[in-house]
Amino acid sequence: MRSRKQLLETAVHGIFLMLGLVTVGCVLLITVYLVVSGIPAIRQIGLVPFLLGDTWESTAAQPSYGILPFILTSIYGTAGAILFGVPVGFFAAVYLAKLAPTQVKSIVEAAVSLLAGIPSVVYGLVGMLVLVPGTRALFHVPDGASLLAAIIVLSVMILPSIIKVSITALEAVPKEYEDASLALGATPIETYFRVSVPAARSGIAAAVVLGVGRAIGEAMAVMMVSGNAANMPSLFESVRFLTTAVSSEMSYSSGLQRQALFSIALVLFLFIMLINAVLNFFLKGQKEG
Amino acid sequence: MKKFASLMLVAVLALSVMAGCSQKTSGTVTTDGSTSMEKVIGALGEAFEAQNDRVTFTYNPTGSGSGIQAVLEGRCDIGLSSRDLKVEESAQGLTGTVLAYDGIAVIINPDSPISDLDVDTIAKIYTGEITNWKDVGGQDAEIVLIGREAGSGTRDGFESITGTVDNCQYRQELTSTGDVITAVSQNPDAIGYASLASVKDTVRAVTVGGVAPTEDAVKDGSYVIQRPFVLVTKTDTPLSEQAQKFFDFATSPDAAELISGAGAVAAN
Helix, strand or coil, X not given: CHHHHHHHHHHHHHHHHHHHHXXXXXXXXXXXXXXXXXXXXXXXXXXXXXXXXXXXXXXXXXXXXXXXXXXXXXXXXXXXXXXXXXXXXXXHHHHXXXXXXXXXXXXXXXXXXXXXXXXXXHHHHHHHHHHHHHHHHHHCCCCCCCHHHHHHHHHHHHHHHHHHHHHHHHHCCCXXXXXXXXXXXXXXXXXXXXXXXXXXXXXXXXXXHHHHHHHHHCCHHHHHHCECCCCCCCCCCCEXXXXXXXXXXXXXCCHHHHHHHHHHHXXXXXXXXXXXXXXXXXXXXXXXX | XXXXXXXXXXXXXXXXXXXXXXXXXXXXXXXXXXHHHHHXXXXXXXXXXXXXXXXXXXXXXXXXXXXXXXXXXXXXXXXXXCCCCCHHHHHCCEEEEEEEEEEEEEEECCCCCCCEECHHHHHHHHHCCCCEHHHXXXXXXXXXXXXECCCCHHHHHHHHHHCCCCCCCCCEEECCHHXXXXXXXXXXXEEEEEEHHHCCCCCEECEECCECCCHHHHHCCCCCCEEEEEEEEEXXXXXXXXXXXXXXXXXXHHHHHHHHHCCCEEXX
């Protein structure tokens, strides 16, 4: 009896291990595949002309593969989304975690969850039909498909992750901290911003980094509103992100062009790894602090 | 361990069943390639399946370049390309057979007063030589150029016909015909291009050199912005029986009506 039980135990253990290894295997497979397929083009083009070249003409008779416009666009776009999204998300989170009446809180939280569940193509479509013509009319530019439109779409898309993670961090602040502050005569608002927020700061930082990750990795929605011309980034110009550079040309590409697209994916992958490392750093800080 | 062994057995069996399927490809015609050819090839495939009820027809819309690559690697029977084969592609042992011609319509917003442009003017607009609508008789507003992404068959067709290859100053490079039409319909100063078969009422097609983009004008060659729809096969390897049958059917005069029903103009 005992040995049978043990056998079962081992078998279940083995199955769980295998399932766990599937995830690890996928990550490894993707990493290896990206590195293997991304390196050849970088070698052929040269690392410096590839990363710092400012012209992307992949199908021209004399092709040039410079991805600096894409890198800068991705950085500017993400920074812009953070600039708009973080203040809104942060204050919304403070309100929901500390100030909102229970009913309001449950309704708004449901709405935020719904926002997280909307497929990115829907964001893109609404952006294309409302935001792009709106930008054009509001700023009197020839065409509304621009970095600004992409930034606005991204700002909305990163709100749910920022709000949800920040709420979790704020709610984890021990109530004694706040009670002590209130007992010393501070107003509730003073307490929340001078005590609760600093106590939850690493969690809030993690929320911001999560937002950065979401913004830099988004392809579908920005492809539909940013115009996709390989220009250097400028607020009202049509721009192309790292993600959209890969996805817009992949279906028709061949030869060195295709390999260069894999190299762009590799650059994007490194960016995201970096963001994950930063995220881990903050989350660790939260546990210790 | 017994459970594990039986699980493995099931897995092996399932795999062998799948392997068996892929070997038994008789009765399937696979096509792969140009997204612009979707309507035409869809109509032909449906009719062909209806005539031969034991044959399955598949179409994988990946793009002209991918389709040509797929034939070359033997991943499909017939490749679909909405441009002529390049010299290096023919040199790899591929043959292209023109199935039909597709007119590329130059589209503008219905609110624009422009109705006619000639190829020269279109080329000047797309290369950035003319940047304001008032230079071609329209309102005083900057022209917004909408096009397709690099590698698209429509873009390649449009640029090679108008002689603007690699010189177009696109404001927007979109990845589908539908997106181009939507973008043009949203902006009164926009100009774009799209497959004639896909043009909808939300945009207006201009006449080119006085010739409207109609099927007749494409067929007799008077409408100049047009490109071929090509069936790509291997030169040396014969097609399977059912693929050859489809090829003969698609290039026969009987298919002409289906092709024109799908908005293109049959070559035969």
